[in-house]
């Protein structure tokens with residue numbers, strides 16, 4: 248029987264409440280907020296809440312397994328940790344804490360281009376090269392440098408994020424006067440004073456850095472941060488560029504941020520190995536559909552043979568099972584892990600993974616789903632909207 252180690256945490260919501268208490272409000276807003284009126288953010292949660300699973304009975308649920316195999320590697324569960332830039336704002340060592348927990352529990356972890364710790368240091372700390380998420384730069388040279396760098400490191404999967412044609416308008420950040428690179432103003436410092444642990448850690452660690460892109464230099468010259476960020480957005484990622492990235496990267500390549508069946512079909516035609524259906528957790532296009540809602544349309548394009556994952560609004564192991572039932576191979580959690588990181592670092596991340604594992608198993612048992620692996624999909628129950 249599962250016994251939580253920190254008695255007050257039993258669900259993602261519990262970590263969320265703790266994160267709200269422990270982070271300065273302007274940092275909490277970076278994590279919890281979404282774009283524009285936050286309609287997509289709310290739509291994502293509602294879409295998962297509205298799905299029900301019609302349970303099957305009469306099965307031997309003692310043999311349940313949450314194990315799945317992706318690209319020849321066996322993982323303990325059909326969920327992983329999505330790429331999270333700005334992780335260092337929550338905790339200076341956040342990227343490493345998340346990556347180490349993922350390695351320990353054998354679940355996928357995706358290092359972000361805008362991680363606060365270099366992908367090499369992350370790999371070194373946990374003894375395994377992570378999946379890597381790429382923001383293509385306006386400079387093809389910089390993009391290729393980064394691709395070659397993570398290929399040399401042995402990252403097995405490259406995830407190209409395709410939903411940042413423009414920067415999301417995050418109103419909370421605008422109201423909070425947040426700029427990049429971070430310059431804490433008087434209001435931020437007053438807020439930090441009420442979160443002393445966060446404040447002391449930040450003070451000791453210095454400014455949040457983005458080593459994966461800061462270290463990328465042209466002829467050895469470091470580029471100012473604003474220039475680097477400007478290179479990441481702005482409609483540069485057309486299908487020609489995606490084809491070029493596909494040709495350059497010889498490993499597994501996924502696109503993250505696809506929501507339209509037509510784009511899914513096109514992605515397959517350029518040789519992409521799979522998709523992560525995502526609206527960036529409601530941080531980009533506020534009128535985007537919830538990815539879990541469009542999943543059946545994408546499945547019916549017959550891309551089932553390819554890897555299909557979903558994120559945005561996943562808040563429990565029950566949501567993971569809903570994603571599987573609707574045809575996904577796995578689901579990714581974003582904010583849930585930042586909440587746990589803020590709530591109590593390593594101990595809370597471990598506990599979150601244990602809770603998610605327990606919730607996944609519990610929902611599978613009660614639904615009569617014996618295996619999380621797509622190969623056993625015939626065991627899956629029906630869903631109703």
Ligand SMILES: Cc1cc2nc3c(=O)[nH]c(=O)nc-3n(C[C@H](O)[C@H](O)[C@H](O)COP(=O)(O)O)c2cc1C
Pocket residue numbers: 277278279291329330331332333359360361362380408503525526527528529530558559560561579580581582583585
């Ligand atoms: C603070 C924060 C930073 C993020 N940074 C990235 C990033 O660097 N690259 C990326 O592809 N997605 C990024 N995302 C989006 C997540 O990868 C994921 O799509 C999203 O968080 C899933 O939604 P959820 O938070 O509702 O689980 C970020 C999300 C948050 C909340």
